[in-house]
Amino acid sequence: MTRKAPPAPLSQAWTGAQVEAHAHAALTAALNYFRIPDHWEVTLCFSGGDGDNAGEVHVDQTYLRATITLNTEYLRTSPQKVWETVGHEVAHIALAPFDAFWVGLPDKTQGKQREQYIRAVENTVVQLTRMWLRDHPDPA
Numbered sequence: 001m002t003r004k005a006p007p008a009p010l011s012q013a014w015t016g017a018q019v020e021a022h023a024h025a026a027l028t029a030a031l032n033y034f035r036i037p038d039h040w041e042v043t044l045c046f047s048g049g050d051g052d053n054a055g056e057v058h059v060d061q062t063y064l065r066a067t068i069t070l071n072t073e074y075l076r077t078s079p080q081k082v083w084e085t086v087g088h089e090v091a092h093i094a095l096a097p098f099d100a101f102w103v104g105l106p107d108k109t110q111g112k113q114r115e116q117y118i119r120a121v122e123n124t125v126v127q128l129t130r131m132w133l134r135d136h137p138d139p140a
């Protein structure tokens with residue numbers, strides 16, 4: 001998931017269609033950058049304004065499907081976050097095999113270890129997102 005930052009002034013807001021078009025361009029570039037194989041089916045969804053997240057991803061390892069849900073209302077007012085958020089969520093797909101490992105662990109590894117695991121994955125995704133932004137700056 002990608003947490004929201006304070007939005008920019010409304011004068012710089014995009015339309016929902018602009019957000020969606022830019023998100024699709026970012027998805028194509030990020031799937032290529034992170035070498036997500038073609039047999040993965042990755043879908044973009046656009047939601048309303050609720051929630052603390054700019055975006056989140058749900059990964060289905062069994063059927064090699066992932067759905068990235070973007071908070072369109074937030075991203076309209078922070079269009080500079082579209083490219084970053086899509087890259088961040090695609091980086092989560094790249095690390096999804098670790099989630100499959102986690103699910104297989106016994107229940108006693110919940111709690112503190114779960115927090116540590118989530119932090120480790122998120123920190124790594126943040127690093128990968130910075131590489132993505134350095135190597136593929138937002139063209140908008």
Ligand SMILES: [Zn+2]
Pocket residue numbers: 001002088092122125
């Ligand atoms: Zn995340």
